[in-house]
Amino acid sequence: MNCNEVKDLIFESFGVQENNETLQKHLSSCEDCRKLYEALAAQAQDFGTDKNFELNQSEQANLLEKINADIDRQEIDKAVNITPAWKSYVPMAAAILLVLGVGFISQLIFKFGSGTDTATNQNDRVAYVGLTDEDITEIKSIELDEFVDQYSSQYDIDDEINMLDDLSEEEYQYLNENLDIGEIL
């Protein structure tokens, strides 16, 4: 251990009992380091202990009283501002209701408001669950043919215009979406 390392150790052990053998060995053979060590040891004695900074009895009693008063105030505040357990669930319940409400209103708009998604289409979606796109196209094509055949059979070949007049709005829309009306005519 060289002198610089020993000096660091001396500074680090200021005011603390240090029984480092290497340090003691170095001090016994190095006058400079020993002088530093002894000078600091003398300084340490002049720095006293925590006892020199203690409060006297009445100061301690006063401080304890203040601490207790502060804690009392804090406890009273806590008791006054106490929140019933159920109140902590209110924000969560409100959030759930909001989500459900928005969902419900969306459903209503979807069902009745837009008019683009008819009851038939909705039923279709349920009926076609699990089928491939190709299957669905084929089924829809058969359904369309059947629909056209069913209606056509009620009318004479010259009576196509009447046939269209008799279609309900929903049926007309269905045909319009799936078939060129011009083709029927």
Next chain:
Amino acid sequence: MRTDSQNRIDDLIKEAQAGDRRAYSELVKIHMNKIQALTYKMTGDSDTATDLTQETFVAAWTNLKTFKFEAKFESWLYRIAYNKTLNSLKREKNMVSDYDFDQHISTSNPETDLYQKELKTKVLSFMQGLPTEQRGVFELRFYKEYSFAEIADTTGKALGTVKTLYREAVKKLYDTAEKQRWRT
């Protein structure tokens, strides 16, 4: 090995954690002077120190249930006091030069009073000349006799940083003493 006094303190903490205010008052009485000594030497002002000691114990009560017996209760209090003092010093840039040393000297012996006054003047002058973080490290090492590892844990600093801060503080002390010696 745990001593009877440590066991007694642990019992008091458990009672206080269960809401027993009398047990907490006992804990305050046991640790009050150590905390006051820390805040006093760090701030250099007895009234500010008393306020910080008060705040420390109120905060400790509020957070008592978070104390898990993993560290010493004393270290836990030091950490609260140290942080509160650092915050206070940063907030107020409280480099006190007007010490009220006489206020806490209450013996009836004039010689003791003089010695106390000189000692306090010397210590507080030295401490106030240090950067605030060095003050805390010096206090914990010199007065509380903490190991560097314990100081690192209490202050939240790296072990090497803590050692450097202490060495620098002691070097400063030594240099000041040397200058005074040459002057006289």
